[in-house]
Amino acid sequence: MLRIGEVAKQTGVSVDAIRHYTRKGLLAPSRDSSNRYQLYSGSDVQRVRFILQAKRLGYTLKEINEIVREAGQGRSPCPRVREIIEARIDENRQRVDELNAVQARMETALERWKxxxxxxxxxxxxxxxIEGETE
Known part of the structure; x- marks a missing residue:
């Protein structure tokens, strides 16, 4: 069993992040009866690594919790994982288009302002x- 600092060190995340994941229900440490410290298992370390990988792919903690819960109920979360990422890809494309439009407006405005x-x-x-700008 590992204390929170050891989990943080093994996973490269902060102690605060481990506490946050615990509060969100993503980790379920046990309590040391002698000193009431939270104790984490190797499964918790693996779960933190899973959380980090999912976050890198753009999943929110709420979505990760949903995925973990589904897997914990013995069902495959893979269909939901695909559904979430497909929606996120569409959202990202739209945001990129919006950012490109803003970038173009900024560059045009700066050229005029010079x-x-x-x-x-x-x-x-x-x-x-700014007040002289029209769309």
């Missing part, structure tokens, strides 16, 4: 560069 003088705000205006 030839414009610095203006002093008049009345209720704040910055004439």
């Amino acid at each position: 030839s414009m003088p610095d203006g002093v705000p008049i009345g209720d205006s704040v910055c004439l560069l």
Whole structure:
């Protein structure tokens, strides 16, 4: 059995992250009856590694908890895993398109602004560069 610091060291995550995963129900340490310390098992270390891999793929802790719960009930979480990542890929594509559009607007605005003088705000205006922009 391992104490929280040992799990953190073996997995490369912070003690706070281990505590957070425990509060979220992703880890279920036992208690040492002599000192009430939480004790983690090798399975908990493996679970933290699974969490890290899933997070790297873009899964949220809520989704990871759902996947873990389904596996714990003896069912394959693979169909749900695919469903989640397919939706996430679509969301990411949309965000990338939105970011590319923002990037293009920024570059166009900057090019126009290079030839414009610095203006002093008049009345209720704040910055004439931004206020002069149209879509």
